[in-house]
Amino acid sequence: MSLLATKQKIKNQLSDHFDTIELNSLITMIIEHITGWNQVNQIIHKDEPFNTQQEQALETLIAQLQEGKPIQYITQKAWFMGETYGVNESVLIPRPETEELVEWIIDYATIKNTSLKILDIGTGSGCIAIALQKALPSCSISAIDISEAALNTAKINATALNTNIEWIQEDILQTAYLPENYDVIVSNPPYIPYKEKTDMQVQVKNFEPNIALFVTNEDPLIFYRTIARLGKQYLNPNGQLFFEMHYDQGKALLALFEEMGYHAEIKKDMFGKDRMLRASIKK
Numbered sequence: 001m002s003l004l005a006t007k008q009k010i011k012n013q014l015s016d017h018f019d020t021i022e023l024n025s026l027i028t029m030i031i032e033h034i035t036g037w038n039q040v041n042q043i044i045h046k047d048e049p050f051n052t053q054q055e056q057a058l059e060t061l062i063a064q065l066q067e068g069k070p071i072q073y074i075t076q077k078a079w080f081m082g083e084t085y086g087v088n089e090s091v092l093i094p095r096p097e098t099e100e101l102v103e104w105i106i107d108y109a110t111i112k113n114t115s116l117k118i119l120d121i122g123t124g125s126g127c128i129a130i131a132l133q134k135a136l137p138s139c140s141i142s143a144i145d146i147s148e149a150a151l152n153t154a155k156i157n158a159t160a161l162n163t164n165i166e167w168i169q170e171d172i173l174q175t176a177y178l179p180e181n182y183d184v185i186v187s188n189p190p191y192i193p194y195k196e197k198t199d200m201q202v203q204v205k206n207f208e209p210n211i212a213l214f215v216t217n218e219d220p221l222i223f224y225r226t227i228a229r230l231g232k233q234y235l236n237p238n239g240q241l242f243f244e245m246h247y248d249q250g251k252a253l254l255a256l257f258e259e260m261g262y263h264a265e266i267k268k269d270m271f272g273k274d275r276m277l278r279a280s281i282k283k
């Protein structure tokens with residue numbers, strides 16, 4: 001079967017699972033993963049047939065996608081701020097809204113125009129820490145995660161992307177200390193209450209690490225409160241906290257930071273949803 005006919009076959013097999021726009025870019029990724037041909041080469045080779053090995057690889061991949069496995073975990077690649085990151089099921093797949101958080105910090109650091117000490121809490125694939133280091137080479141960046149497997153993935157990404165970051169394995173909910181003082185502490189912490197799990201997409205709830213996503217229904221803001229408490233002790237004068245947040249938690253978070261002695265402001269994402277928060281200690 002030619003590549004062109006194979007593409008049509010994939011479309012038929014996956015049309016119940018993805019919308020048309022998503023499906024077209026997905027098919028290009030699938031073919032690239034199996035053949036190594038980029039979009040241009042896929043046009044050049046459109047009449048070439050798949051060999052038996054490629055046919056088998058394709059069948060396995062289609063079955064995984066039908067079960068809901070994200071393409072990023074199949075190809076073990078995800079894109080963040082124009083770079084490719086290695087991902088696996090021990091790390092969250094980096095999201096576009098997190099790119100907006102990174103851009104907010106880059107803008108802040110650019111205005112400050114001085115080398116900052118930055119700590120990323122809950123680093124996962126390392127995407128925030130690594131993207132900041134690439135954009136702000138004079139800043140020194142440290143990153144914490146509870147998960148050894150996530151930190152191993154982040155370290156591989158940092159090496160592949162020529163960055164130098166200090167990695168720390170720590171349960172942030174169980175420590176009263178941070179290694180140093182920082183000018184910026186950033187976190188995209190787990191913030192989805194478990195009660196929302198049933199309504200979530202299979203791709204997310206069945207494949208992405210629960211430890212990266214969920215918090216208890218009783219205390220969904222636990223990471224924000226813990227980091228705000230640590231910030232009181234470990235932020236340098238004029239230091240800032242930056243967070244990604246659940247679009248629904250803006251009011252509760254503003255109240256929490258106010259009560260803990262911070263000025264806080266919320267920033268909307270490109271879809272107009274409350275998505276990011278920054279806070280500084282009141283003087």
Ligand SMILES: C[S@@+](CC[C@H](N)C(=O)[O-])C[C@H]1O[C@@H](n2cnc3c(N)ncnc32)[C@H](O)[C@@H]1O
Pocket residue numbers: 091092093094095098121122123124125126127128144145146147150170171172173174188189190191211212213
């Ligand atoms: C929402 S993910 C964010 C990953 C990455 N920073 C990103 O934006 O794509 C949250 C991360 O926090 C880590 N984490 C969960 N509980 C933690 C804890 N108690 N202490 C430190 N890290 C924790 C998870 O392993 C996960 O990597």
